[in-house]
Amino acid sequence: xxxxxxxxxxxxxxxxxxxxxxxxxxxxxxxxxxxxxxxxxxxxxxxxxxxxxxxxxxxxxxxxxxxxxxxxxxxxxxxxxxxxxxxxxxxxxxxxxxxxxxxxxxxxxxxxxxxxxxxxxxxxxxxxxxxxxxxxxxxxxxxxxxxxxxxxxxxxxxxxxxxxxxxxxxxxxxxxxxxxxxxxxxxxxxxxxxxxxxxxxxxxxxxxxxxxxxxxxxxxxxxxxxxxxxxxxxxxxxxxxxxxxxxxxxxxx
Amino acid sequence: xxxxxxxxxxxxxxxxxxxxxxxxxxxxxxxxxxxxxxxxxxxxxxxxxxxxxxxxxxxxxxxxxxxxxxxxxxxxxxxxxxxxxxxxxxxxxxxxxxxxxxxxxxxxxxxxxxxxxxxxxxxxxxxxxxxxxxxxxxxxxxxxxxxxxxxxxxxxxxxxxxxxxxxxxxxxxxxxxxxxxxxxxxxxxxxxxxxxxxxxxxxxxxxxxxxxxxxxxxxxxxxxxxxxxx
Amino acid sequence: xxxxxxxxxxxxxxxxxxxxxxxxxxxxxxxxxxxxxxxxxxxxxxxxxxxxxxxxxxxxxxxxxxxxxxxxxxxxxxxxxxxxxxxxxxxxxxxxxxxxxxxxxxxxxxxxxxxxxxxxxxxxxxxxxxxxxxxxxxxxxxxxxxxxxxxxxxxxxxxxxxxxxxxxxxxxxxxxxxxxxxxxxxxxxxxxxxxxxxxxxxxxxxxxxxxxxxxxxxxxxxxxxxxxxxxxxxxxxxxxxxxxxxxxxxxxxxxxxxxxxxxxxxxxxxxxxxxxxxxxxxxxxxxxxxxxxxxxxxxxxxxxxxxxxxxxxxxxxxxxxxxxxxxxxxxxxxxxxxxxxxxxxxxxxxxxxxxxxxxxxxxxxxxxxxxxxxxxxxxxxxxxxxxxxxxxxxxxxxxxxxxxxxxxxxxxxxxxxxxx
Numbered sequence: 001x002x003x004x005x006x007x008x009x010x011x012x013x014x015x016x017x018x019x020x021x022x023x024x025x026x027x028x029x030x031x032x033x034x035x036x037x038x039x040x041x042x043x044x045x046x047x048x049x050x051x052x053x054x055x056x057x058x059x060x061x062x063x064x065x066x067x068x069x070x071x072x073x074x075x076x077x078x079x080x081x082x083x084x085x086x087x088x089x090x091x092x093x094x095x096x097x098x099x100x101x102x103x104x105x106x107x108x109x110x111x112x113x114x115x116x117x118x119x120x121x122x123x124x125x126x127x128x129x130x131x132x133x134x135x136x137x138x139x140x141x142x143x144x145x146x147x148x149x150x151x152x153x154x155x156x157x158x159x160x161x162x163x164x165x166x167x168x169x170x171x172x173x174x175x176x177x178x179x180x181x182x183x184x185x186x187x188x189x190x191x192x193x194x195x196x197x198x199x200x201x202x203x204x205x206x207x208x209x210x211x212x213x214x215x216x217x218x219x220x221x222x223x224x225x226x227x228x229x230x231x232x233x234x235x236x237x238x239x240x241x242x243x244x245x246x247x248x249x250x251x252x253x
Numbered sequence: 254x255x256x257x258x259x260x261x262x263x264x265x266x267x268x269x270x271x272x273x274x275x276x277x278x279x280x281x282x283x284x285x286x287x288x289x290x291x292x293x294x295x296x297x298x299x300x301x302x303x304x305x306x307x308x309x310x311x312x313x314x315x316x317x318x319x320x321x322x323x324x325x326x327x328x329x330x331x332x333x334x335x336x337x338x339x340x341x342x343x344x345x346x347x348x349x350x351x352x353x354x355x356x357x358x359x360x361x362x363x364x365x366x367x368x369x370x371x372x373x374x375x376x377x378x379x380x381x382x383x384x385x386x387x388x389x390x391x392x393x394x395x396x397x398x399x400x401x402x403x404x405x406x407x408x409x410x411x412x413x414x415x416x417x418x419x420x421x422x423x424x425x426x427x428x429x430x431x432x433x434x435x436x437x438x439x440x441x442x443x444x445x446x447x448x449x450x451x452x453x454x455x456x457x458x459x460x461x462x463x464x465x466x467x468x469x470x471x472x473x474x475x476x477x478x479x480x481x482x483x
Numbered sequence: 484x485x486x487x488x489x490x491x492x493x494x495x496x497x498x499x500x501x502x503x504x505x506x507x508x509x510x511x512x513x514x515x516x517x518x519x520x521x522x523x524x525x526x527x528x529x530x531x532x533x534x535x536x537x538x539x540x541x542x543x544x545x546x547x548x549x550x551x552x553x554x555x556x557x558x559x560x561x562x563x564x565x566x567x568x569x570x571x572x573x574x575x576x577x578x579x580x581x582x583x584x585x586x587x588x589x590x591x592x593x594x595x596x597x598x599x600x601x602x603x604x605x606x607x608x609x610x611x612x613x614x615x616x617x618x619x620x621x622x623x624x625x626x627x628x629x630x631x632x633x634x635x636x637x638x639x640x641x642x643x644x645x646x647x648x649x650x651x652x653x654x655x656x657x658x659x660x661x662x663x664x665x666x667x668x669x670x671x672x673x674x675x676x677x678x679x680x681x682x683x684x685x686x687x688x689x690x691x692x693x694x695x696x697x698x699x700x701x702x703x704x705x706x707x708x709x710x711x712x713x714x715x716x717x718x719x720x721x722x723x724x725x726x727x728x729x730x731x732x733x734x735x736x737x738x739x740x741x742x743x744x745x746x747x748x749x750x751x752x753x754x755x756x757x758x759x760x761x762x763x764x765x766x767x768x769x770x771x772x773x774x775x776x777x778x779x780x781x782x783x784x785x786x787x788x789x790x791x792x793x794x795x796x797x798x799x800x801x802x803x804x805x806x807x808x809x810x811x812x813x814x815x816x817x818x819x820x821x822x823x824x825x826x827x828x829x830x831x832x833x834x835x836x837x838x839x840x841x842x843x844x845x846x847x848x849x850x851x852x853x854x855x856x857x858x859x860x861x862x863x864x865x866x867x868x869x870x871x872x873x874x875x876x877x878x879x880x881x882x883x884x885x886x887x888x889x890x891x892x893x894x895x896x897x898x899x900x901x902x903x
Contacts, residue, residue, distance in 0.1 A: 029309050057791065059715065082794050090792040096785040098804060108803070110795040161790070166794055210330055223451050238468030248331045 002029035005170065005200045006043050011065035013046050013055065020046045022224045024065075028217075033192060033201045035211035035232065037251060044204045047171045047221070051202065053081045053087040069170070086113055089163030093175040094154035095240060097147030097162070102139050105147045105158060106130065109156035109166040127164055132198075133161035134191050153184025160191065164199075171195065173203040176211065189214050208248055220244045263328050263398060267337065270320045271446060274341050274348075277313040278392040281348045281355070287453070288355035289381040291362045292444055293374060303359045310352040317345045328403055341467040344395065347454040347461075351388070354447040354454075361440045373427055374421040375443065383409075383416055384448050387455045395462050403462040405456065413452035414478025420445050509695030520883075526874030527770060532663035532676060533623040535589065539569050539597060541607045546753035548601075550608045555835070557598055557605070566594040571617075573903045574620055584645050590617040590676050615659060620675040622870040623648060626658060666875065671852065671860070672840045677866025678861070680876050682843045686851030687825060688754050693768055693847060694824050695758025699817055701764075702771035706813075709772075711801045730769035737766045746834060750899075754835035754850040762834060770823065774816025776803040778809035811898040818891035822884050826856040827873040854880050 011139070013021040021043045028034045028079040036044040051073065055061045066073050074084055086109075098105050106126045107116065109240040116122040126143070129135040135157040139150070147158055156176060163171055173192075175186040190202060192214050205211050211218055212232060220241075228241040239245050246252055258264040284306050291299040321342050324330060330338050389404055394403035424445060428438035456475060463471050484492075493725050517672075545565045548556050553556050570589055576582050590596070601607055621640050624630050626649075636643050652658045669679030713719045741762040751758050782805045790800035833836075836856045844851035852860070858876050861869040 028365045052792065054788065054791065057788070077511075082796050085792060085794040092785065092788065092792070094785060096783075096789040098786065098789060099808065108795075112795055112803075143891055162789075162793060190273065202605075208331060237335065239332055245332050250260060250263065251256050252259060 002032050004028070005069065006202075007032040007066075007068045007150075008047075008050075009066040009068075009237070010200060011047070011050065011063070011067060013043070013050065013064075014062040015058070019226050020121055024226045025062060026226055026229060027200060028200065028221055030200050031196060031198070032217060033215040034205060034217045034219065035093065035215035036202065036204045036221060037206075037208065037247070038212050038227075039247065041223075042220075043224040044221045045174055047207045048090075048174060048202055048204055050075075051172055052085050052090055053079075054090065056081060057134040063168045079194075086166050087168050087172040088172060088173070089166065089168040089189060090172045090247050091159050091163055091176050094179050095159050097150070097155050098159050099146065099148055102130075102147050102150075102158065103143040104207070105162055106165045107160040115166070115170070127191050129161040129165040133157045134187065134194075135161055143185070149248070151184070153180050156180060156184070156188060157191065160188075160195075164195075168199065170200045175204050175206060178206060185210075208236070220247060256306070260343065266320070266328070267334060268322055270317065270324065270338070271342050273317050273320060274344055275396055276356075277310060277317065278388075278395070279346050280310050280313065281352050282388055282392070284310065284352050284355040285381075285385050286360040288423075289385070291359040292381075293378060295364055297364055300359050301364060303356055307352055307356045310349060310359075314345055314349045317341060330357070336346060336465045340461045344458050345463050347457045348461075349453050351451045356375070358444045358447050360444070366434055366437055368431070370423070370427060371421045373420075373441075376423050377441070380413070380416040380420045380445065380448050384452050384455070385412055386409070387452060388414065391455050391458045394459070400463060400466045400467050403459045404465070404471065405447040406475055407422055407459040408461070410452055410456045411476040411478045413449060417445060417452075418479040446483055455470045489653075508518055510800050513838070516553055516718055517719055522877050524875050526873055526876075526878045528627050528629075529661045529666060529871040529875030530663050531627075532665065533618040533626040534659050534661050535595055535618050536613055536657045536659060537573055538611055538617050539565075539567055539600065539614045540899070541565070541601065541609060542568070543609050546608065546822060550606050552605055553738070554602055560593045562577060562598055562853050566597055569593075569597065569614075574651065578777045581644055584642055585627065588619055588622050588645060588648060591621055591674055592617065592677055606896060610752070615661065617773070618667070620866060621645075623659075625649065625674050626660070626868050626884040628719070629871075644701040651820030670843050671857065672841060675864075675866045675872065679856065680872075680879065682840050683852040683854045683857035684879075685843050686759070686840075687853040688833075689756030689790060689844065690759040690763060690853055691821060692827055693757060694763035694815075695821060697761065697764035698767040698771055699818070700815075702768050703813060705768075706772050706775035706779060707801060707806065710776050712797070713803065715785075726769050726772050728771055733829075734766055735829040735833065737762050738833030741830060741834050751850055752850070754838050754840070756844065756847040756851055756853075759831050759836060760847065761854060764831065766827070767820045767824050770820035771813070771817050774819075775809065775813040776815075782808045782817070794889050811895040815891045815895045818887050818894070821892070822891075824881060825853050825883060825887070828859055831856050832859070854883075869898070 004027045005119075008024055008026045011021055011024040011026075012019065019156075024043075024047060030071065035106075036047065038044050038184075048220075049055045049124075050063055050067060052233050055063060065076055069084075069088070097106065097154075100108070103126055106129050109120045110116040110122060110125050116125050127136060127140075132137065135154060138154060139145075142170065147155065149160060156179075160171075160176075180188065189210065192203070195201060203214065215232045217229070218232045218235045220227045220235065220239075220243075222243060228244045229240060233246065236248060238246065256380055258267075284303060287299040287303045287306070290296050291303065321338055324338050328334070387409060390402055391406045393399065394406065421442065424438055424441045428434055534566045543563060545568065546560065546562065548560050550811060553559075567586065570757075571582060573588075574585055576585050590864070593616050597614065600612065600614055618626070621630070622645075625641055630639070630641065632639075633645070641649070648738060650657070665677055666679045668681050669677055670682030672678040697892050709722065741758060745758050745761060746753050751761075786804050786808065787800050791797070795803065831853050835850075836852050837860065838850060838852070839860075840850050842849070842854050852878060858873055858880070861873045862877070
């Protein structure tokens with residue numbers, strides 16, 4: 001049984017007048033992959049963006065309720081979001097490497113957090129991150145080339161390496177494979193399998209099959225509410241809630 | 254399960270599959286009726302009908318196999334759809350076996366001996382009727398997704414075993430009276446045994462229907478009646 | 484209408500449209516060609532000046548400096564006599580009038596040119612050398628073919644006697660055309676042959692530098708603040724509308740502003756590149772802010788989010804990632820804004836740069852002129868010699884503008900290549 005890494009309690013999110021999440025209570029286990037599924041606009045992306053306070057950049061977004069990571073409340077106004085984001089990394093739907101060299105993409109994070117004083121230390125961090133993201137062999141001879149020159153799948157792995165470079169504890173992934181071809185997708189899923197040994201992973205996905213393949217726990221969101229959450233196998237073989245079943249069998253109209 | 258799939262063709266494919274199983278079930282039922290008739294009334298027409306139906310049943314078996322392969326590869330069915338698909342596969346296998354058993358019974362039809370006791374035929378008929386009713390009930394439970402009915406069928410297997418024992422005893426009794434009935438009696442012994450095995454397959458079907466509906470297998474061992482020493 | 488007819492109609496409409504487009508381009512190019520030809524044909528002659536080859540004898544009896552004298556000593560001594568003697572040697576004269584006419588053939592600065600020869604090589608006392616002395620403006624124009632010779636004498640600027648001397652000198656190959664270094668070295672002058680854009684050039688240079696140093700940082704920082712950090716409310720909307728409007732305000736209004744505030748109230752020295760620079764900076768501010776803001780807006784939000792997600796603060800995300808990407812557009816806008824400022828005349832006239840300034844300014848608080856204002860001043864003069872200089876100055880201005888625009892394009896491409 002894993003420990004609980006992230007706990008959300010009575011989480012409500014508003015965009016101006018419109019409420020996007022209603023009283024979400026969800027626990028996420030350590031070193032496990034949790035998948036969040038649900039139709040478009042159901043709030044799953046909004047939820048994970050609460051976990052690293054990315055919703056702060058949206059002026060009209062208001063968050064109430066509690067989110068604890070390792071017992072520390074992160075919705076506190078006095079919390080240093082910069083150090084939060086060091087612990088909770090994020091990979092986006094469309095790969096967004098910085099328009100810099102591959103090396104600089106990875107070394108940027110550690111540098112601004114003061115990790116890696118000397119060049120050799122930074123070199124080590126870059127190599128480790130790229131190895132962990134299964135990208136090192138492909139790019140080790142061209143670290144000076146721009147990150148934007150890689151293929152889509154490689155770019156996404158670069159973004160994963162970038163997220164890893166600051167040594168986070170949690171990695172959030174918002175539909176990381178939706179812009180990728182099947183082979184690139186398979187490589188990323190393989191990577192996620194490896195990564196879960198070290199990091200807690202939360203993945204938002206539109207693909208039911210992907211959720212079944214990569215996750216141990218699944219949460220189903222609908223219209224801002226968490227309808228059902230449980231072991232992935234149970235959710236997909238025999239869910240308790242009819243709405244869940246209707247969604248995963250394609251009976252939503 | 255009251256609303257439909259967004260993709261209409263998916264909905265149709267699943268309906269088609271269930272239809273095929275139901276049709277295969279009906280054929281199996283009439284197969285069993287004809288086979289009982291063949292034994293009891295020595296009806297030659299029944300025998301021809303049975304052989305023809307067996308071909309039909311096998312055709313259904315292939316058709317269902319193909320439909321299931323298509324569903325799995327096209328739709329990656331989840332939850333209830335997945336259970337329906339897999340259960341249909343298993344049920345069609347059991348139905349095919351039942352059909353084979355009925356055919357096997359009918360093929361070795363012999364003329365009735367003159368001194369055949371009433372009781373013997375009666376026992377056999379009672380066993381045959383029960384098994385037929387079981388089949389009918391289990392197919393109903395599949396069509397109507399009736400958990401209780403399926404469970405009843407599962408529990409009633411005990412009765413099938415009991416009636417088998419009784420029928421078997423009367424045949425052995427008959428045989429021991431006059432060795433010249435060996436041929437006929439042997440045939441009846443096999444026929445009785447086949448009916449019992451058909452009953453077991455029907456119980457299998459009942460278990461699968463319960464799993465289909467609840468998502469869990471029935472707990473505990475099957476109720477067993479008296480067992481014949483073989 | 485059938486399908487074929489419709490298709491045919493559409494094709495002919497497209498052909499006509501293409502024709503109109505190409506015709507428009509031709510008309511525009513025609514105007515440009517006419518303009519360029521007009522300016523170049525009038526201005527190119529300004530880059531050469533006519534000179535007359537004379538023999539100079541540094542008679543020690545007429546000069547009171549020795550060999551090895553310092554520059555100051557030479558400049559302060561009187562070379563009038565030796566100048567007159569040298570000039571009069573060129574052609575035989577009979578009376579006083581003819582003497583004057585002969586001397587008038589040479590530039591008024593002839594004495595200075597002889598002194599310069601000695602400064603270049605101060606061992607010449609007692610020696611003779613051949614020196615090419617700049618001709619007067621009238622000879623210069625005559626030699627360049629701008630004066631018609633077939634008018635009656637009283638309607639000409641050159642007398643018959645002077646024409647005679649000129650023809651003889653030409654025959655003897657004593658008249659030459661040299662590169663006109665005065666055009667670049669000298670400040671303004673009453674004498675067209677001596678007038679140059681040196682002062683205006685330096686004045687424009689100082690003005691633009693001051694404009695750049697003031698406008699660029701203020702504009703860029705203002706844009707970054709308004710675009711990235713300021714809250715989006717009615718106040719910032721109001722500011723944005725006003726900035727956009729300021730870009731369209733006629734430049735002469737800025738001149739009036741400068742006149743009232745910089746000159747009258749703060750009492751900065753008038754007619755200086757300092758005041759010009761400040762005025763131009765005020766004018767250029769909105770013209771830099773607008774492309775800078777547009778470039779910042781064009782940076783996709785995914786870049787900002789990527790930086791934030793890795794733990795950068797808002798400040799770091801903006802300055803490490805957004806600003807570098809917005810730099811090409813900003814630089815283009817800045818250079819184009821500066822190019823416009825370079826050609827501004829009206830506000831500079833109002834702050835007094837229209838004065839007659841001979842000396843080349845050495846600091847930004849010395850009075851000076853500027854290139855476009857110099858064009859304006861010379862265009863008002865009567866002498867024919869100023870016509871070619873005006874056109875030549877316009878040519879210089881245009882060259883600078885073209886160079887600056889190419890620089891803008893080059894920098895933009897260079898930065899874009901780096902980031903992509």
